[in-house]
Amino acid sequence: MSEPLDRKAALRAYRERKVRSGIHAVRHGATGRAWAGSSPDLDAAKNGLWNRLEEGRHLDRELQSEWKRLGADAFEYVILEVIEEEMEPWALKETLKTRKAEWTKRLSERSPV
Secondary structure (H helix, E strand, O other): OOOOOOHHHHHHHHHHOOOOEEEEEEEEOOOOOEEEEEEOOHHHHHHHHHHHHHOOOOOOHHHHHHHHHHOHHHEEEEEEEEEOOOOOHHHHHHHHHHHHHHHHHHHHHOOOO
16 A cells, blocks of 8 residues: 655655756657757756647747647657756856757757757
8 A cells, every 4th residue: 555645745855856957849750850949947848838839829830830730649858958057047048048049050950859
């Protein structure tokens, strides 16, 4: 018999976890076409991203259109780069912006990630 879920302990563990920041992509499995994104919390990013796509609220119209046309099962969430360095929030924001632009360029130059 398993022990009952200790909600307070689970919440504490979630808050104390090491947050990974970095660059991710939504990749179409069959073609390898990928759309880059960035997040200060890569582990939580997928849920929000999939939610926006399911609700038709994603800002990238091309990705949103492909999602609607092909469905969620055609896509996967891929972590491209984890930023290990500790930095101030403003520096992290700028670093994520720069790295996302670099990944966007790289992904547009080739098909598969």
